[in-house]
Amino acid sequence: MKLQFAMDTLTTSQALEWAAAAAPHVDILELGTPLIKSEGLAAITAVKDAHPDKTVFADLKTMDAGALEAEIAFKAGADLVTVLGTAGDSTIAGAVQAAETHGKGVVVDLIGVADKPARAREVVALGATFVEMHAGLDEQAEEGYSLETLLRAGAEAGVPFSVAGGVKESSIAAVQDSGAQVAVAGSSIYSADDVAAAAAALRAAIA
Numbered sequence: 001m002k003l004q005f006a007m008d009t010l011t012t013s014q015a016l017e018w019a020a021a022a023a024p025h026v027d028i029l030e031l032g033t034p035l036i037k038s039e040g041l042a043a044i045t046a047v048k049d050a051h052p053d054k055t056v057f058a059d060l061k062t063m064d065a066g067a068l069e070a071e072i073a074f075k076a077g078a079d080l081v082t083v084l085g086t087a088g089d090s091t092i093a094g095a096v097q098a099a100e101t102h103g104k105g106v107v108v109d110l111i112g113v114a115d116k117p118a119r120a121r122e123v124v125a126l127g128a129t130f131v132e133m134h135a136g137l138d139e140q141a142e143e144g145y146s147l148e149t150l151l152r153a154g155a156e157a158g159v160p161f162s163v164a165g166g167v168k169e170s171s172i173a174a175v176q177d178s179g180a181q182v183a184v185a186g187s188s189i190y191s192a193d194d195v196a197a198a199a200a201a202l203r204a205a206i207a
């Protein structure tokens, strides 16, 4: 299973600092949606230039104009972009078309999708590289939130998936056991006093 570090910050300088610390321990460097909204496509280029050997994931959360948004992110250096699972099939297909042109990939983020396993199968049939079983930061703060629901949805879907929703050292083994291809960890790494040590601990828990 691969480890993806989601950098939810507002500045490229902070992202570059976190990426430098975590890079030896992670496979995928994610530019969180707030970072891309704050700094624009230049942030993608900066992270890819600093880490050409890493997969750079641009969490665009595209809802429309799939081909156009994917295209500009790939040109900026992204290897993977996200489109929302609630978007129309034509939006997802447009992003997939752009990915094929550039030899890159599309991840469909199933945040807010009620029947995640069913939609996962549909979007993989449209050409998504994998889906993200995702509970966002707001959902995680709601009473009764449990990562377990995402793990069950992933196992039930029967297609390649990642899991994002507050993954931490104590839960990452369960993510691996669910069959996920990628575990996404954001706050459990960037909120730690020692970002490098937190990333290393997650890696060790799945090695």
Ligand SMILES: O=C([C@H](O)CO)[C@H](O)[C@H](O)COP(=O)(O)O
Pocket: 006, 007, 008, 032, 033, 034, 059, 135, 136, 137, 140, 164, 165, 166, 167, 184, 185, 186, 187, 188
């Ligand atoms: O995608 C995310 C969220 O929507 C804010 O951009 C997070 O990066 C994702 O949830 C992973 O972060 P953690 O949940 O803090 O691990």
